[in-house]
Amino acid sequence: MRIAVFGAAGRTGSRVVAEALSRGHQVTAVVRDPARLHELPAAAGARAGDAGNIEHVVELSAGQDVVISATRPAPGREDELVATARALLAGLARTGGRLLVVGGAATLTVPGAGGTTVLDEMDSLPAADRAIAVACAAQLEICRAETGVSWAYLSPPAMLKPGVRTGGYRLGTDELLVDAEGNSTISMEDLAVVLLDEAERPKHHRTRFTAAY
Helix, strand or coil: CEEEEECCCCHHHHHHHHHHHHCCCEEEEEECCHHHHHHCCCCCEEEECCCCCHHHHHHHHCCCCEEEECCCCCCCCCCHHHHHHHHHHHHHHHHCCEEEEECCCCCCECCCCCCCECHHHCCCCCHHHHHHHHHHHHHHHHHHCCCCCCEEEEECCCEEECCCCCCCCEEECCECCCCCCCCCEEEHHHHHHHHHHHHHCCCCCCEEEEEEC
């Protein structure tokens, strides 16, 4: 497949690029800052481009089977997630590719809490943490309003951090996945596995899904 990854030098995006390359896909790795082009694997097609710029999205998604967005704004710029979602969807409406978005867990419901979401329980957290959660919730709503582009939105579990690739995970829909000990976690490496499995064998169409151990 031909796969473009926006946010390709980030913590999640770099693992998505590595996973896609390991499966033999042709990868276009996109970063916003040209100074980071050297961080990208030699096997990927390194390009500079802004996922929030519709014309950049059109140029970089043309001919791609799948576009994966793994962008993450700097603190204080959380609203960029909303602008980026709009630009990606508008661009892909012109090129016809499929969009997979690495989103947030904020809108997942908490098991056994009567419909309470993760965001509902974040009032006591620092403002910066709540700001990114609110932006992710808005990002999801923009995707849900799109009916012309083929998209899927992946909400990670409560804990997403660097780790090892096991290849194992469970899938869910709108509820936070927890294990028998109450943990909700997955490694960034296995989140990349989830994304590439979805790219290769689509199961989710214009909907949100989640994954965890």
